[in-house]
Amino acid sequence: MMTSLQLSIASFLMLFITFTGLAQASETNVEEEAKAIEGTAHIIEIRDFVFSPISVEVKAGDTITWTNFDIVPHTATAIDHSWDSGSLKLGESFTYTVTDDMQLDYFCLFHPMMKANLALEK
Amino acid sequence: MKKTIVTCIVALALSSASFITQAKTPAELNDLEIAHVAYTADVIDIQYAHLALALTSSEQIKKFAKTMIRDHEAVNEQALALLSKLGATAQDNFLSQKLVSDSKEIINELSQLRGKAFDKRYAENELAYHKAVNGLVAGSFIPNIENKEVKALFEAGLRIFKSHENHAAMMVKNLK
Ligand SMILES: [Cu+2]
Numbered sequence: 001m002m003t004s005l006q007l008s009i010a011s012f013l014m015l016f017i018t019f020t021g022l023a024q025a026s027e028t029n030v031e032e033e034a035k036a037i038e039g040t041a042h043i044i045e046i047r048d049f050v051f052s053p054i055s056v057e058v059k060a061g062d063t064i065t066w067t068n069f070d071i072v073p074h075t076a077t078a079i080d081h082s083w084d085s086g087s088l089k090l091g092e093s094f095t096y097t098v099t100d101d102m103q104l105d106y107f108c109l110f111h112p113m114m115k116a117n118l119a120l121e122k
Numbered sequence: 123m124k125k126t127i128v129t130c131i132v133a134l135a136l137s138s139a140s141f142i143t144q145a146k147t148p149a150e151l152n153d154l155e156i157a158h159v160a161y162t163a164d165v166i167d168i169q170y171a172h173l174a175l176a177l178t179s180s181e182q183i184k185k186f187a188k189t190m191i192r193d194h195e196a197v198n199e200q201a202l203a204l205l206s207k208l209g210a211t212a213q214d215n216f217l218s219q220k221l222v223s224d225s226k227e228i229i230n231e232l233s234q235l236r237g238k239a240f241d242k243r244y245a246e247n248e249l250a251y252h253k254a255v256n257g258l259v260a261g262s263f264i265p266n267i268e269n270k271e272v273k274a275l276f277e278a279g280l281r282i283f284k285s286h287e288n289h290a291a292m293m294v295k296n297l298k
Contacts, residue, residue: 049285071200072193072282090196110189111285113292 051116
């Protein structure tokens with residue numbers, strides 16, 4: 001037999017679970033809506049002097065976020081310098097929104113052997 | 123008289139003991155000595171880079187030199203942070219001293235060169251220097267480092283300096 005204290009704890013827990021469930025459901029909805037409006041968010045890691053993945057398929061409206069995991073600073077810079085992350089230290093990120101006419105080949109200004117590219121889906 | 127002889131023997135024993143513990147080859151260095159060598163090697167390359175910035179008019183060399191300063195400073199910052207976290211201080215040793223005395227000769231030689239001659243010699247030295255240090259780090263240091271965190275930092279450092287070595291090789295090729 002449950003005491004009234006146990007009962008109230010049980011009902012509190014059930015309420016709590018219901019609320020968290022609701023909150024999660026609405027968060028997912030927001031995320032999905034944002035995705036539909038803003039396009040896909042691509043993540044590129046800079047690690048051990050390599051952009052990874054080295055080639056990413058993108059479309060206009062998508063965002064690309066580069067994050068540096070190396071001790072030394074790097075950049076993500078268009079080969080014609082039309083877009084540039086600036087110096088990214090360890091743990092720093094740069095986000096850029098893809099456009100139809102953007103330069104797709106890029107490199108690191110500090111370590112010019114580091115090259116990578118984007119492929120634009122039309 | 124007897125006392126003097128005993129003192130002499132004790133002194134001799136002590137000095138030979140300290141002689142034995144003193145590392146003579148890179149593989150014999152302890153972690154704190156290895157850290158000192160690496161720190162010194164970074165500082166030397168930063169000095170070469172400052173000399174290059176003062177003497178070259180090549181954009182390619184200037185960019186490379188700035189990268190050397192930026193990267194070696196970043197690595198040394200991490201090394202100092204790790205040492206202070208471990209509550210340790212790097213220890214001077216024969217190899218650090220050798221690196222410093224060799225670098226003085228090279229700085230002396232480089233500072234007398236100008237123009238293309240300087241650029242070529244600087245690039246060649248960067249290639250040879252990174253190759254030599256990378257050989258030490260891969261062959262003698264990493265296999266012997268006992269502390270896990272120190273080892274991880276050297277492994278990250280080696281990947282960075284390998285890229286510098288490749289970068290320097292590209293520069294040497296471009297200057298031919
Ligand atoms: Cu880089």
